[in-house]
Ligand SMILES: NC(=O)C1=CN([C@@H]2O[C@H](COP(=O)(O)OP(=O)(O)OC[C@H]3O[C@@H](n4cnc5c(N)ncnc54)[C@H](O)[C@@H]3O)[C@@H](O)[C@H]2O)C=CC1
């Protein structure tokens with residue numbers, strides 16, 4: 161039930177946006193704004209009335225993207241920053257979205273991106289710690305299961321880590337789950353909320369179909385295929401793009417959706433609840449201190465971490481497979497910064 165309300169709140173951001181005109185507005189930075197995700201994400205954020213100012217940074221091409229996006233006739237101002245202007249890009253920023261880093265090619269796992277992306281994310285987090293230490297950081301760069309602990313440990317080292325302000329963006333898993341389930345049961349995806357917990361890679365992605373209104377409509381082989389498709393939706397896109405990268409457009413949509421949810425929470429809207437990968441007590445006793453479960457977003461970021469709720473035996477099996485892999489991914493991220 162909780163998940164239902166939660167995801168319904170997320171389902172129609174535009175309707176909520178237009179009723180929020182009196183809300184406090186916010187300066188948002190996109191680091192990696194010139195990339196496959198960064199460009200459409202910047203466009204979608206330009207279209208979000210809760211964003212006052214958009215700061216676009218990349219080691220390549222951000223001023224051009226900024227000039228282009230700045231012509232869109234919404235109120236926010238847009239500035240683009242080249243490679244040597246990271247600190248300027250982060251000045252006064254309250255929300256930082258990070259899609260910087262390399263994407264997968266066919267045959268790679270997300271963990272194969274670690275060697276390149278770990279240092280990119282660490283260095284960007286160090287800059288946020290230095291220039292805008294109280295900003296909320298939304299991590300898109302893969303492998304999310306490791307890059308989020310990298311950001312947290314980097315902030316911790318700098319003495320500015322607040323667990324309420326660091327988020328791994330797992331919204332694409334929720335978006336896919338809702339789209340795929342809705343396709344099977346012929347419902348409206350916006351009215352087919354699904355909670356997805358765990359992390360963001362293969363077996364660590366755990367959709368809780370039993371908590372949906374359609375639990376009984378999908379069983380046996382149909383259920384198994386649905387779960388696999390949600391867990392490996394990223395691979396589907398990587399394969400179809402055939403060497404040209406991974407999901408960018410659906411990720412930009414998911415990133416903008418999560419950013420809007422956070423902004424609504426920061427603005428004091430109540431009941432904004434969505435899964436996100438955060439520092440979490442849920443499985444900390446098993447040495448897993450980051451986990452995605454439904455999180456209520458509020459004026460300080462994470463307001464409340466909700467438990468995963470009732471699971472079936474099949475879902476427990478999925479969780480049992482998720483936890484050791486997630487634990488190793490988290491440890492790898494922490495170790496990189498230590
Ligand atoms: N969390 C999720 O659900 C998803 C995550 N991703 C991940 O997002 C990341 C980006 O993917 P794409 O946009 O497709 O890649 P891309 O290669 O098209 O764009 C990445 C951008 O990052 C920039 N960049 C590299 N180093 C940088 C630095 N130090 N500072 C600022 N910018 C830097 C590059 O210049 C490039 O413009 C990948 O790691 C990918 O795996 C992709 C899809 C879904």
Ligand SMILES: O=C([O-])CC(=O)C(=O)O
Nearest residue numbers: 264302332394395406407
């Ligand atoms: O599959 C990838 O590498 C990109 C990603 O995280 C996704 O699409 O879920």
